[in-house]
Amino acid sequence: MTDLKKMYSALLGDSFPMEMTITFGDQTLVYRKKTWNISMSDGTHEERGLRYGENPDQEAALYELVNGNLLLGDCRYIEPGNGLVSAITVEDMLQVGKHPGKINLTDVDNGLNIIKYLIDRPAAVILKHNNPCGAAVGTTLAEAYNRANRCDRIAAFGGAVVTSRPLDRQTAELMAQNYLEVVCAPDFEEGVLDILARRKNLRVIRMAGITRLAEFERCRFVDFKSLIDGGIIVQQSALNSVRSAADLKPAVTTYKGVEYRCERQPTDGEIEDMVFGWAIEHGVTSNSVIYVKDGCTVAIGAGEQDRVGVAEIAVHKAYAKYADITCFDFHGIPYVDLVAEVERGQRDRADKEAIDAKVRAERAGLPGSVMISDAFFPFRDAADVGIRQGVAAILQAGGSIRDFESIQACNEADPQVAMMFTGQRSFKH
Numbered sequence: 001m002t003d004l005k006k007m008y009s010a011l012l013g014d015s016f017p018m019e020m021t022i023t024f025g026d027q028t029l030v031y032r033k034k035t036w037n038i039s040m041s042d043g044t045h046e047e048r049g050l051r052y053g054e055n056p057d058q059e060a061a062l063y064e065l066v067n068g069n070l071l072l073g074d075c076r077y078i079e080p081g082n083g084l085v086s087a088i089t090v091e092d093m094l095q096v097g098k099h100p101g102k103i104n105l106t107d108v109d110n111g112l113n114i115i116k117y118l119i120d121r122p123a124a125v126i127l128k129h130n131n132p133c134g135a136a137v138g139t140t141l142a143e144a145y146n147r148a149n150r151c152d153r154i155a156a157f158g159g160a161v162v163t164s165r166p167l168d169r170q171t172a173e174l175m176a177q178n179y180l181e182v183v184c185a186p187d188f189e190e191g192v193l194d195i196l197a198r199r200k201n202l203r204v205i206r207m208a209g210i211t212r213l214a215e216f217e218r219c220r221f222v223d224f225k226s227l228i229d230g231g232i233i234v235q236q237s238a239l240n241s242v243r244s245a246a247d248l249k250p251a252v253t254t255y256k257g258v259e260y261r262c263e264r265q266p267t268d269g270e271i272e273d274m275v276f277g278w279a280i281e282h283g284v285t286s287n288s289v290i291y292v293k294d295g296c297t298v299a300i301g302a303g304e305q306d307r308v309g310v311a312e313i314a315v316h317k318a319y320a321k322y323a324d325i326t327c328f329d330f331h332g333i334p335y336v337d338l339v340a341e342v343e344r345g346q347r348d349r350a351d352k353e354a355i356d357a358k359v360r361a362e363r364a365g366l367p368g369s370v371m372i373s374d375a376f377f378p379f380r381d382a383a384d385v386g387i388r389q390g391v392a393a394i395l396q397a398g399g400s401i402r403d404f405e406s407i408q409a410c411n412e413a414d415p416q417v418a419m420m421f422t423g424q425r426s427f428k429h
Helices: 102-115 141-151 169-176 192-196 208-216 268-281 307-331 335-343 349-365 381-388 403-412
Strands: 019-024 027-033 036-039 045-048 063-067 093-095 123-128 131-137 159-163 180-185 203-206 222-226 232-236 252-255 258-261 289-292 297-301 370-373 393-396 418-421
Touching (some): 093 192, 102 123, 102 131, 102 180, 102 208, 123 141, 131 141, 141 159, 169 192, 252 403, 268 289, 297 307, 297 349, 307 349, 370 381, 381 403, 393 403, 403 418
Parallel strands (some): 159 180, 180 203, 393 418
Antiparallel strands (some): 019 027, 036 045, 093 203, 123 131, 123 159, 252 258, 289 297
16 A cells, blocks of 8 residues: 655655756846755755655756846846845755755745735734735734734644744744744744744744845846746736835726715725735735735635635635634634534533634624725625625725726725725736
8 A cells, every 4th residue: 555645755856957047138047956965864964955846746946046137127136145035055944844845935935025015014924835824913023923823823734934023932932832834034033943943844944135125125026937838928027016005096986977986085004904915915826805904814815716706715714714713712722623522512512602603793803804805896796795794995906897886885885995996906826
């Protein structure tokens, strides 16, 4: 019988060459394959590249730009020697656990793609399968991480965490309570590594360049997508143009000669959540709808084919995750375990009913949140999903022929809901 567990520990060979050269017209970029001298558990050392690709049977390689640069419209790479993920050295791997694979590094990279817009304050982003499952800011890093983790404690299991500040002992103690794959921070305070070492397979990565992310906020890079026939689609990376209240646009449209305008204006707090949420949305796979409140994600719906469906899925997730964290707070176990105990007659059904009642009464924390879409709402049905849950405001790209429907939905709501447009969409595929 095949031992399926072995496929995750058996490492493939590496057929990729040590050097790769890409030529854009008269510009030549030279890349070197990244390998690390890894300390093994038996005391020996081995030179290794990426552990594997998206799956254990896929070879993979990481290449770092070592010579040249690219001037292509607005695109210009970070100067060689100042890299981020591709510049990780063995010295940066403060705890190797298992050396990283492709998914670990792309999760960290997408975390950087989000955290660069939150670098001015303590912030934490937890990612799973290249999507954020929780993100928050706080007065301290511990507060930010705890809030992000509580958004979706279930999905955070086995996730990657990226922080905007050096990791302190209080935050490390919280992280050590979870099973995480990767922790990446600009630095680690004294004693933190001893705490994280309780999780022997955890990958701990120091990335000093996080402190400089604000410098790279406006930098575009070239994004490659290889096609099944060997072709390649090349595009400039997206930029987030909504960085302050001044970048938001009023929800106003004209349809058949009639002007429609959202009557209620957002509060300062709702505007802050709009700007925060759009930064998170920048790293979420499309189609997506997210709900945020007080600088923290409430629920993230990602990668669906229709917008009303993903708005509903995000609501469903909010209720499921709220029940889970409430149960964990009260009883120290996941909600699904409590339900199982009730069904087996090992626990009083009143325990479950109390949690269910609390979740219904508080509507999973959705009232007062800001609903955010990475594109326009082509019909009012998606806006109505959030309005029924008590959202206070909506942020969407705007630009649909039927924008007037969503504006009407906000004006008809009781209490009325504010809406603003970004004037840009934020698709990510």
